[in-house]
Amino acid sequence: QDVIRFGAPLPITGPLAPEAVKQQQGYDLWAEQANKAGGIDVGGKKYKVEIVYSDYQSNTPRSVQTTEQMITQDKVNFMFGPFGSGAAKAASTIAEKYKVPMLAATASSSQVYDQNYKYLFGTFTPNDTLTTPLTQLVKAKAADVKKIAILARNDLFPLAIAQEMEKSAKANGLEVVYFEKYAINTLDHSATLSQIKSLNPQWVFVTGYTNDLLLIRKQMVDQQMKAGVVTMIAGPAYQEFIESAGQSAENISSASWWHPAEQYNGKDIFGTTANFVKLFKDKYKLEPDYAHASAAVCGALFQMAIEKAGSLDRDKVRDELAKMDVVTFWGPVKFGANGQINSLEPPVFQIQAGKPVVLFPDAIKQGEFKLGVN
Amino acid sequence: MTRTNIALLVLITCVAALPLFGDAYALRLGTMACMYAIFALSWNIVGGFAGYPSFATAAFFGLGAYTTGILMNKGVPLTLSLLGSLVLCLLLAAALGAVLLRLRGHYFAIASLSLVEVFRELVNNATDLTGGGMGLNIPLVSGSSVLSDATFFFYAMWGLLLITALVVIAVSMSKLGFGLNCIRQNETASNMVGLNSTLYKAIAFGLSACFVGAAGGLYAAWVHYIDPSDVFDILYSVKPIVMALMGGLGSPLGVVCGAFVYLGLEEVVWRNYIQIHSGVLGVLIILLLLFLPHGLVSLHAGKIWRGLTGRKAKHV
Amino acid sequence: MSKPGHEILHLSNVSRHFSGLKALSDVSLSVNKGEVVGLIGPNGAGKTTLVNTICGVTPASSGVVTFDGRDITRIKTYQSARLGLSRTFQIVQPFAEFSALDNVAAAALFSQPGESLKSAREAARVHLAFVGLDAQANQSAATLTLAMRKRLELAKALAMKPKLLFLDEVNAGLNSAEVERATKLIHQLAADGITIVMIEHLMKVVLNVCTRIAVLHNGKLIADGAPRDIIKDPAVVDAYLGQQYAQRNAARG
């Protein structure tokens, strides 16, 4: 039986470990679907999908090492990128050297793509596509929001998105009364939050990974900090954030690249967004979030490109990816010259009654923006 | 020159033959092995000879990486940048060493550990120069193909290892090495016989930092992209110690063997156990410590013989 | 004083305290070249501290120390060693893993600039032979007996070619025969022109070798003079020697 091997480096241990689970679930779901359909059709011949996993211990140098190992030793045909912007950027150097197409499921920062590599593609639009609609929504719905405080984890993705936020806040006439980074591994934010509280911002914007956001949210409540708008990126899209934050998640707003409420009718193996959500729920008894979906769509995109190329030749598949212009359950997919997707319109949402409710774009809107976070 | 030092040079020479057999990934592993051997040898100058348990390896690795990265971004060629890393780490470590090495034992360990944190946060916050949390791109010094690239960096790292080993051997045979040995055994007495221990320790700390710094620079050029949490990873400090302990504290041959064996184990375990590799590695470390408390160098024929015949080894 | 000669060591008003505790207060003392000065005093009087202060191990809190006409109050230990001040430790401080030979070689090597390891080892053999440790030259210091380690201390101190030698209780814990041997060595050193300051509780040794005795009590110098006078000094008897000793001494005449 012929197989196509895909390499997927995952941060199974170390600080990013929770993300590894999501990515693996997304990849596995796609592989299962593809194999159930008989495999990938390459010029009339069916190939089974096999995904090779490895743990890079949330350590960027190791992700580079494992990428090379997968390409040279495990002889994978194609690569998925490691998690996040930093590792994807580092690993893409290897893919570029070996001329192996790499699809990064979770790299949004434009810095990842600024080397104009030919073999790297990513399914997250640039960070400003999240912050701009957010700002516009707040401007439109809460005119009295004048002051914003921004607190960012000092790490590639969270910091990049905070900087975008600062830009778009300034562009929209908001006053940025506080902009600070916090160190990775910070346990206590109470002093920082007390200070923010004393500045009386109407909008508090925080970035970080799920644990940072949970920590900060809890300590905001402890400090009895109230604000008209509280935005957190990227945790609130995750079910575990909502569960762990409980009551305090209410009215937190966020933005992400995908939402299960979207209604695309795709040409990929999953078809409609609803179908993807159903398949995912059946398999994992969980509501999928954007991280699951992005991993799955990466597989689906590879499948389409390979089938279109009708060959396993890496350059041909790469060219198909570069030319790609198609609608999927994830949304319309078209990559820019630098490899980053530029066709998505990321949704803005808010936690209401323990559920993420889409506020924007209007086409899939589920509810109205609510002010006031206690 | 002692027999073990000759054995060390022979071992390193053998490693140079790797490109004849291995592909690019093997070369990557070889490059890593050389890098860790440099760390372990360097650590041994302070930790093994002078007996000061330093955790500062990661600090100077990161510093060296960023120095080279920044210089290369300013158009300085690789060799000069590496020299820059080496000299900067040498001088800075010597200066810091003069102050920090007044501390003994645990206290020194903690202070050197804090150096890593301080350096990382300084680099993290000097956003204009280093890119901070956004990381730093380093221009490619690319050869033509994947393999020639890998070979280039392998030999570069190997060469650095050879230089490090030669320097360490020279130190071990010199007055400096003798003095560091005195300091380890009894610092009060060392001072009393006219040994300027502050100077000796500063030199030792400087030497133990400079090759680590150069290796950091080479690493940065090799991977093209660094960020603070990668290069100031505390594991770069811890692993050389584990390697030195596994190989045999104080013996240059031992620590290099320790480095190679540790990396070999890590690679095998990592490949075979996706979910539980770090646990398995932990078990191996513990078993090695319990059954080979004096390191691999103690594993010579006599020892095995005594072990088999059940006679107790002599403890001194 | 007993022997004429120029002043080699001078302390004026030297004090040293350890957070509140005054271990030395206003000690003024001078030692002339060629003298053998005994430094006695009750336990905790500050004798060891005085040596530490002179050698720069615990620098003086106030006061001035001069050696050979040079101010050495703030000098580093290793510098004092190179100037020709050497000492033995009350609690022996060998390089435990080194052989006896290398212990002494270290002393020769680092105290004299320009010495090479090879020539230091050669010099070390001579000093080991002098203290009678030549048979143990290759034995590691950790396995030597206490008496041998005390002799090793002495060999180390000698290898530094001292002008002024401090001996801190070199006889403590030695039996009478050993003490006698050590005393002979000290006599010989004095004859070679080395100035010696010795701290000692064994009065018979002190009386046997010292040309002068200084007495410390509670960090203060309470007496300084010829041995025969000192042991009759009531203050010294009260603080240090005890009535029994004085009586025995008086009985002997």
Place this chain on the structure above:
Amino acid sequence: MLAIQVLINALVLGCLYACIAIGFSLVWGVLNVINLIHGSFIVLGAYLAWGAYNSLGLSPWYALLIAAPAFFVFGYLLQRLLLNRVITAPVLVTLTLTFGLDLILNNAMIYYFKADYRKLILNPPTGSISIFDVVVPVDRLIATASALALTFLLYLLLRRSKVGRAIVAVRLDRDAAVLMGVDVKSIYAIAFGLGAALAGCAGVLMALIFPISPLTSSAYLGKAFVVCVLGGLGSVSGALAGGILLALVEGVGSVYLGPAHAVTLSFVLLIIFLVVRPQGLLGRKGFE
């Protein structure tokens, strides 16, 4: 007002830091072992509290009563069976051993609990009290009180009880303690067990305040290190002083220099402290 709020925050946080550090300090001070597994013990304690609350409905205060003996036994056995074999070896050997143990425990936790973050949410929530605009969260207050109580208990134990005196004696002079008839191996095991029990209890208390994940162990360990050195090794009151000092530096630093610099500041402070006063805030010179 901000100043007072920051000060209060720091006091409360300082006590929590002390609680994190105290077991670590005890083990380091008595056994001369830098116990790298301490952070993972704390996390395991937090899981215990989480599990007890979510599956048995047991409030964390009762979980303390389970955690203390359970961790004591765990620590006691670990020391008795494993660490005692290399206890006389140089410090780096025991350090490497605990490094290996930590790899195992942490990996096991990731394997069983998965790496996602959990949070113990009390129902109903405890809320915060505010006096003149100064806010203090009740759960932190309770945790602080418990931390102080634990600290005080340990202090009493070391100062007043026979076992406590033996622990101190072993720390000061192992051989002399043997001569007094002290069974050094079991005292070591008791000390390590106590250290583990304190870590477990700290974990239970931290579960109320911080998200729970195997991945936070290094953050706890880092804090324990700093607090312990600031306060003085093996000193109970020192841990408290060190904890509060650290919390103050972090708090003031993050307000006046920004939160990213607060960490740097605390480590720079640590280095300065080490060089100037290696015995720590309350350690006494010469009695290491």
Place this chain on the structure above:
Amino acid sequence: MLELNGICAGYGEIQVLWGIDMAVRSGEITALIGSNGAGKTTLMRALSGLIPLTSGKYVSEGVDLSKASAAQMLAHGIVHVPEGRRLFGAMSIEDNLLMGAYSRSVSRSELNRDLDRVYTTFPKLRERRNQAAATLSGGEQQMCAIGRGLMSAPRLLMIDELSLGLSPLLVEQLVAALRQLNSEGMSILLVEQDVTTALDLCHHAYIMDMGRIVRTGQGAELLADPIIRDAYLGVLED
């Protein structure tokens, strides 16, 4: 009180004691004299269970103690005051004394009575009871060490190097204290370099050399023996 039969012991592969036969009589002061490295300390360490015997046995009042641990020796009332005092420096005098009583399970009031007895023997200790042991002068430390030994309720007190590094005055005081304790019925085994003092104080003495007992006899008798004078007393005049 204590019978030693052919005791051999050492450190690892280094044998130090080569068949020691010795008897320590009840109610007497026994002195152990010998040149440096003769093995006196080693013998004491073996007797107190700090190092194991390689062969030989010792018996106290019919009980074989050859394999006893330090704690078991203490239980038999055999107490060792080690060379170099080995006080717990950061602990107060009183805590040091209480550590002496560690292996006994007695009531607080009995402990207080014993403390009182020690303080009566060494009044200086009562004065300084809360001072940290490390800050004491050498002689005070020696008193504290002996006091700590007394707190273990010894029937046989073994003291290694009684006068090491002590001023003549303090030696005088300690000797008086030991005489007093002995007159109250305590047996004492003493290692002492100052042969005159030791032979003067003891009832019986053993002389050790190279890990063997070479002479034994009554203190006064040995003191008069010219061979002993020659080998151990030296010619230095007092």
